Amino acid sequence: MSAESSGQDEKIANLRRSIDEIDDTILDLLNRRVSLAEAIGTLKTQTGNRVMDKAREESILQRLAGLNPGPLSSEMLRRIFVDIIAASRQAQEPKRISFLGPEATFTHVAALAFFNELDTFVPHPSIRDVFDDVEKGTSRYGVVPVENSIEGAVNHTLDLFLESELHICAESYLAISHDLLSKSGDLEKIHTIYSHPQPFAQCRTWLKTHLPHAELVECGSTSQAAQKALLADDAAAIAGSAAARLYDLKVAAPAIQDAVRNTTRFLVIGRDAPRPTGNDKTSILFVTAHIPGALFKALEPIAASGLNMLKLESRPARHKNWSYVFFVDLEGHVENEKVKQCLAKMEAFCQFIKILGAYPVALSDA
Numbered sequence: 001m002s003a004e005s006s007g008q009d010e011k012i013a014n015l016r017r018s019i020d021e022i023d024d025t026i027l028d029l030l031n032r033r034v035s036l037a038e039a040i041g042t043l044k045t046q047t048g049n050r051v052m053d054k055a056r057e058e059s060i061l062q063r064l065a066g067l068n069p070g071p072l073s074s075e076m077l078r079r080i081f082v083d084i085i086a087a088s089r090q091a092q093e094p095k096r097i098s099f100l101g102p103e104a105t106f107t108h109v110a111a112l113a114f115f116n117e118l119d120t121f122v123p124h125p126s127i128r129d130v131f132d133d134v135e136k137g138t139s140r141y142g143v144v145p146v147e148n149s150i151e152g153a154v155n156h157t158l159d160l161f162l163e164s165e166l167h168i169c170a171e172s173y174l175a176i177s178h179d180l181l182s183k184s185g186d187l188e189k190i191h192t193i194y195s196h197p198q199p200f201a202q203c204r205t206w207l208k209t210h211l212p213h214a215e216l217v218e219c220g221s222t223s224q225a226a227q228k229a230l231l232a233d234d235a236a237a238i239a240g241s242a243a244a245r246l247y248d249l250k251v252a253a254p255a256i257q258d259a260v261r262n263t264t265r266f267l268v269i270g271r272d273a274p275r276p277t278g279n280d281k282t283s284i285l286f287v288t289a290h291i292p293g294a295l296f297k298a299l300e301p302i303a304a305s306g307l308n309m310l311k312l313e314s315r316p317a318r319h320k321n322w323s324y325v326f327f328v329d330l331e332g333h334v335e336n337e338k339v340k341q342c343l344a345k346m347e348a349f350c351q352f353i354k355i356l357g358a359y360p361v362a363l364s365d366a
């Protein structure tokens with residue numbers, strides 16, 4: 001190779017580096033633009049306005065044409081921005097969201113609170129069905145429970161992350177309050193109570209004290225329990241207030257759960273990778289190597305880097321007996337240098353490590 005052509009190659013490599021840097025900035029700006037358009041979309045749908053505003057779009061295109069110094073041609077500029085606006089408009093459209101149903105369960109309430117009420121919410125009978133729907137692209141997001149402050153982890157959700165390519169896009173906490181609901185709202189009339197095993201467990205003391213002779217009948221969900229309570233005058237259901245509204249039941253006794261603070265954490269799953277906000281967490285899963293002190297060694301970089309470990313959970317690895325998968329939530333975003341370096345150090349002590357997502361920390365009142 002001649003000295004001249006190797007000089008040219010280096011020049012091209014340098015120019016390409018500059019182009020890569022600009023592309024990074026364009027990508028960041030495009031995502032910021034889409035996020036702003038999403039926020040406008042939410043406000044528009046809340047106020048009943050149409051998303052499409054042709055006049056505003058045209059004024060954006062005219063304004064940019066007037067500002068364009070070249071060498072980009074006016075025609076190309078227009079084409080590019082027509083596509084950029086189309087992408088923003090698409091992000092403003094109502095989304096399809098799958099959740100662990102049926103309707104009026106706490107997961108449904110969490111999904112409604114997190115997304116826009118005008119989005120389409122689709123109930124599914126199992127957590128796996130929610131994952132499947134988002135994986136296939138039928139729904140853009142899924143909402144699933146992941147842990148309860150009293151009952152602990154929702155193991156099925158954790159296990160599905162092992163196989164799934166979906167990310168955790170967000171978390172959301174919901175204070176769980178169980179009401180005793182019946183057709184008349186009269187406590188004296190109640191002889192049979194329907195509910196899911198979890199609410200029964202969480203209301204044990206109240207039930208023993210106030211309705212010790214009532215027959216307790218387990219159902220697949222609190223919504224199903226509410227439907228059963230509609231069928232007899234002496235029946236009641238333990239369920240949330242959303243079920244009372246949906247099935248037109250009256251509150252015979254409000255907030256009958258034994259613990260004052262009962263909060264469930266839900267995850268929003270999808271393909272988005274949220275940008276750092278300055279107050280984020282990163283969720284990972286890993287399988288340790290079969291060496292003495294493997295877990296200690298795998299976790300040591302977290303302590304050494306001064307990062308807060310927000311959660312540590314373990315589940316049996318199904319491919320091998322007495323081998324475990326660990327789930328860890330770390331303070332910080334995976335794009336932060338400190339988190340990146342910490343994960344790189346952890347890798348040396350893990351057979352397998354997977355980043356499940358980096359997303360904004362949600363407020364919890366628990």
Ligand SMILES: O=C(O)C(=O)C[C@]1(C(=O)O)C=C[C@@H](O)C=C1
Nearest residue numbers: 037040051052053056085088089
């Ligand atoms: O400004 C608005 O009203 C928007 O909704 C944002 C936006 C855009 O991407 O700039 C998107 C859709 C509308 O048709 C007009 C403009």
